[in-house]
Amino acid sequence: MIPQEILNKMDGNRRRYVDELLSFLRIPSVSTYSQNAPDVRRAGEWILNHLKRLGFQAKIYSTAGHPIVLGERCEMPGRPTLLIYGHYDVQPPEPIDEWRTPPFNPVIQDGYVYGRGATDDKGQFFTYLKAIEAVLAVESKLPINVKVLVEGEEEIGSPNLVPFLKSRADDLKADAVAISDGSQFTHGIPAITYSLRGLSYLQLEIQGPRFDLHSGVFGGVITNPVQALSDIISKLKKDDGTVAIPGFYDNVLPLEKWERDEMANLQFDEDSLKAYLGVQELTGEEGYTPLERKSARPTLDVNGIWGGFAGEGAKTIIPAKAGAKISMRLVPNQRSERINRLFREFIHSITPRGVTVNITELHGADPVLVSRDEKNVQAAAKAIETGFGKSPVFIREGGSIPIVNLLKEVLGFESILLLGWGSPDDGAHSPNERFLLDDFHRGIRSAAALLYELAL
Amino acid sequence: MIPQEILNKMDGNRRRYVDELLSFLRIPSVSTYSQNAPDVRRAGEWILNHLKRLGFQAKIYSTAGHPIVLGERCEMPGRPTLLIYGHYDVQPPEPIDEWRTPPFNPVIQDGYVYGRGATDDKGQFFTYLKAIEAVLAVESKLPINVKVLVEGEEEIGSPNLVPFLKSRADDLKADAVAISDGSQFTHGIPAITYSLRGLSYLQLEIQGPRFDLHSGVFGGVITNPVQALSDIISKLKKDDGTVAIPGFYDNVLPLEKWERDEMANLQFDEDSLKAYLGVQELTGEEGYTPLERKSARPTLDVNGIWGGFAGEGAKTIIPAKAGAKISMRLVPNQRSERINRLFREFIHSITPRGVTVNITELHGADPVLVSRDEKNVQAAAKAIETGFGKSPVFIREGGSIPIVNLLKEVLGFESILLLGWGSPDDGAHSPNERFLLDDFHRGIRSAAALLYELAL
Numbered sequence: 001m002i003p004q005e006i007l008n009k010m011d012g013n014r015r016r017y018v019d020e021l022l023s024f025l026r027i028p029s030v031s032t033y034s035q036n037a038p039d040v041r042r043a044g045e046w047i048l049n050h051l052k053r054l055g056f057q058a059k060i061y062s063t064a065g066h067p068i069v070l071g072e073r074c075e076m077p078g079r080p081t082l083l084i085y086g087h088y089d090v091q092p093p094e095p096i097d098e099w100r101t102p103p104f105n106p107v108i109q110d111g112y113v114y115g116r117g118a119t120d121d122k123g124q125f126f127t128y129l130k131a132i133e134a135v136l137a138v139e140s141k142l143p144i145n146v147k148v149l150v151e152g153e154e155e156i157g158s159p160n161l162v163p164f165l166k167s168r169a170d171d172l173k174a175d176a177v178a179i180s181d182g183s184q185f186t187h188g189i190p191a192i193t194y195s196l197r198g199l200s201y202l203q204l205e206i207q208g209p210r211f212d213l214h215s216g217v218f219g220g221v222i223t224n225p226v227q228a229l230s231d232i233i234s235k236l237k238k239d240d241g242t243v244a245i246p247g248f249y250d251n252v253l254p255l256e257k258w259e260r261d262e263m264a265n266l267q268f269d270e271d272s273l274k275a276y277l278g279v280q281e282l283t284g285e286e287g288y289t290p291l292e293r294k295s296a297r298p299t300l301d302v303n304g305i306w307g308g309f310a311g312e313g314a315k316t317i318i319p320a321k322a323g324a325k326i327s328m329r330l331v332p333n334q335r336s337e338r339i340n341r342l343f344r345e346f347i348h349s350i351t352p353r354g355v356t357v358n359i360t361e362l363h364g365a366d367p368v369l370v371s372r373d374e375k376n377v378q379a380a381a382k383a384i385e386t387g388f389g390k391s392p393v394f395i396r397e398g399g400s401i402p403i404v405n406l407l408k409e410v411l412g413f414e415s416i417l418l419l420g421w422g423s424p425d426d427g428a429h430s431p432n433e434r435f436l437l438d439d440f441h442r443g444i445r446s447a448a449a450l451l452y453e454l455a456l
Numbered sequence: 457m458i459p460q461e462i463l464n465k466m467d468g469n470r471r472r473y474v475d476e477l478l479s480f481l482r483i484p485s486v487s488t489y490s491q492n493a494p495d496v497r498r499a500g501e502w503i504l505n506h507l508k509r510l511g512f513q514a515k516i517y518s519t520a521g522h523p524i525v526l527g528e529r530c531e532m533p534g535r536p537t538l539l540i541y542g543h544y545d546v547q548p549p550e551p552i553d554e555w556r557t558p559p560f561n562p563v564i565q566d567g568y569v570y571g572r573g574a575t576d577d578k579g580q581f582f583t584y585l586k587a588i589e590a591v592l593a594v595e596s597k598l599p600i601n602v603k604v605l606v607e608g609e610e611e612i613g614s615p616n617l618v619p620f621l622k623s624r625a626d627d628l629k630a631d632a633v634a635i636s637d638g639s640q641f642t643h644g645i646p647a648i649t650y651s652l653r654g655l656s657y658l659q660l661e662i663q664g665p666r667f668d669l670h671s672g673v674f675g676g677v678i679t680n681p682v683q684a685l686s687d688i689i690s691k692l693k694k695d696d697g698t699v700a701i702p703g704f705y706d707n708v709l710p711l712e713k714w715e716r717d718e719m720a721n722l723q724f725d726e727d728s729l730k731a732y733l734g735v736q737e738l739t740g741e742e743g744y745t746p747l748e749r750k751s752a753r754p755t756l757d758v759n760g761i762w763g764g765f766a767g768e769g770a771k772t773i774i775p776a777k778a779g780a781k782i783s784m785r786l787v788p789n790q791r792s793e794r795i796n797r798l799f800r801e802f803i804h805s806i807t808p809r810g811v812t813v814n815i816t817e818l819h820g821a822d823p824v825l826v827s828r829d830e831k832n833v834q835a836a837a838k839a840i841e842t843g844f845g846k847s848p849v850f851i852r853e854g855g856s857i858p859i860v861n862l863l864k865e866v867l868g869f870e871s872i873l874l875l876g877w878g879s880p881d882d883g884a885h886s887p888n889e890r891f892l893l894d895d896f897h898r899g900i901r902s903a904a905a906l907l908y909e910l911a912l
Contacts, residue, residue, distance in 0.1 A: 234683075
């Protein structure tokens with residue numbers, strides 16, 4: 001059990017914790033934009049210095065992309081070792097004009113901190129650093145051995161993580177991994193996540209004529225690239241909401257009755273979700289509940305589309321080219337690599353005459369199922385009860401965290417604790433991303449309690 | 457017959473004519489961009505001053521949009537009156553990075569002038585001013601009465617022209633109208649155009665959730681607006697290349713056998729067109745030749761599409777909204793207003809659940825057929841023979857010139873001479889728009905000859 005003095009210490013430092021988080025959020029560490037590379041590194045160095053101040057042996061490692069920070073404070077021989085993973089990169093802030101406050105100048109309003117990265121993942125990861133700080137302030141050492149791994153490429157699919165994990169396998173050895181990069185089931189219902197969806201993210205580019213043409217002079221004799229792209233996208237989904245790519249569902253593990261019953265018991269609030277999203281109705285694959293569809297079934301979404309004239313007024317052209325970003329969320333046991341191949345084959349088979357298509361793979365992650373029954377999971381449940389005042393439910397999450405599968409398959413980790421402190425309506429990846437400060441502080445308490453629960 | 461001395465005069469002034477055209481092309485009079493409104497007016501004033509120097513009584517008239525310039529030099533009572541129409545506005549230059557030379561800093565290369573508006577319509581309209589100037593320099597008066605009407609809104613559908621035509625009907629009275637805003641059949645085959653397609657141009661906006669969402673957290677429960685838009689666009693065309701809007705073809709005049717034979721005799725060069733466009737094959741409506749499809753059959757094209765993330769790399773979102781600009785080229789006797797209504801009804805009937813659609817009408821023009829048999833047409837044919845050294849063929853053009861139908865239906869003009877000096881590969885509406893200087897000078901000769909032929 002965590003000493004009460006540590007919890008009191010944390011309560012006394014709430015304001016400072018928030019101020020420090022604001023500094024971290026001010027760094028525009030957008031990993032997908034090459035011009036932000038210096039900011040991404042700055043965010044990594046910010047973490048590095050923080051770890052050093054906490055007495056960690058820590059180092060920042062350059063990679064072919066953004067750097068990785070690795071630190072450890074292992075002074076309790078015989079005690080277990082916990083590896084904490086987080087990422088200091090963030091999603092692009094666009095569309096900028098939909099933010100009510102500047103994305104990289106965070107603001108506190110109504111008990112929330114608003115800013116890009118507030119929940120995903122700067123705010124959630126930072127709870128561990130403050131938990132460690134509070135324990136050390138009271139006890140001068142940690143109850144277990146702790147390693148920290150923080151990367152700057154999570155939002156672009158962690159492309160440089162595999163070689164790093166392989167080359168540092170010894171340094172990363174641990175008895176359990178803790179990751180807080182997701183959310184509670186909903187406000188006030190904390191959760192432990194036991195499955196994440198994977199991802200296949202590709203870009204299509206359609207080339208028609210070699211330049212934009214007068215639609216009067218040439219309309220009627222060539223295939224319009226936007227029409228071709230729309231035809232392709234339309235053929236990717238069937239009327240029943242399923243993905244039309246042949247073989248797409250081949251390796252999907254069916255949902256068992258016990259699991260569907262458990263998800264039904266969670267009493268997912270569809271009306272709140274509709275109100276939050278501002279839609280009249282929820283749609284999707286027939287035969288599954290919304291909660292099943294958003295967390296345990298694979299999907300396909302267009303993330304962006306472009307082509308031709310998007311300015312003010314009218315321009316009468318046939319565009320020379322068009323493009324789209326398309327991603328699929330995968331579930332166990334689909335594999336990103338196979339889905340990419342099926343996607344490519346299908347696109348080529350349905351591309352209309354008169355245009356050419358180019359397909360680029362941008363981002364991939366395999367889905368994952370982790371154990372929910374082992375001793376460390378019970379320890380995490382107790383830690384959450386300490387932090388949130390309630391025992392957690394078990395959920396599947398719809399998002400992807402590439403490292404989870406890598407830790408499992410590349411390094412053989414069996415104990416992976418996915419502990420989300422945020423909420424589904426935090427707006428991760430959306431404008432006005434936020435994190436409830438009460439959840440931030442509950443996360444810090446839970447993180448500190450976890451160190452003690454794992455020591456038992 | 458035009459006096460030889462005038463033709464000689466023109467030959468001596470070729471360089472100056474080109475220099476003056478370059479000045480005109482330097483004015484970025486893009487009518488669709490509100491920030492260019494001062495430039496559009498400046499182009500109108502440039503014409504106004506030119507007319508005044510030629511001894512015309514001329515005035516620039518403000519409208520709810522861009523101004524209209526009207527001038528006349530009517531000093532030959534008993535002789536016919538010709539109304540010359542042109543437009544001094546141009547298409548937007550985008551995509552800028554595909555121009556090999558700056559769109560508004562025209563350059564002479566390989567006998568062409570390159571720049572936005574070179575052929576459409578600044579260069580072609582300007583031929584009349586230089587023709588008039590040469591005649592006046594030699595003869596000190598014109599052989600017929602001449603009126604000139606030049607507008608700054610042709611590229612946005614001439615929205616303020618109807619009230620102007622109605623209120624100035626008396627000032628516009630004439631025996632014939634000449635318009636050079638199209639092209640020859642191909643290089644070296646001059647043409648008189650007897651039909652133009654009309655236009656219905658609309659914008660669709662699809663609204664899904666109220667902001668961009670994390671595609672992992674929410675993928676599977678809502679309709680993706682880009683998917684919805686693609687489904688809609690895909691349903692607008694059938695597999696045989698026809699437009700799927702119910703009733704779309706109801707009022708299309710079938711092509712008669714004599715006209716199809718005449719078009720076949722024109723020996724349209726498909727291979728040159730493919731090479732020019734850079735496409736492997738020509739596509740379109742089954743059962744019609746490419747020449748028929750691009751000039752005498754209606755079409756539907758997406759002019760632009762947008763939605764979600766179009767930046768570098770990956771952003772895993774479901775976009776909140778998506779949009780497209782879609783236009784239809786119409787043929788006699790389709791009517792733009794009716795087609796707009798059918799389009800709206802069809803879109804509403806096929807919009808998927810879970811999103812809302814908003815439709816805006818941006819631009820419209822009815823198609824037109826003009827007489828090719830009357831005396832003034834014969835006069836124009838002779839003038840073209842003088843200017844180009846060859847008698848013209850008769851063609852339908854695929855583009856639209858909104859005023860033609862207005863002159864016919866609102867003011868009752870029967871003699872409308874559509875005399876294109878340009879070429880189909882001039883790149884009107886495309887990057888690297890150009891005008892062959894030889895055609896520019898042949899146009900000036902033809903325009904001057906026309907004044908004499910109409911006097912007979």
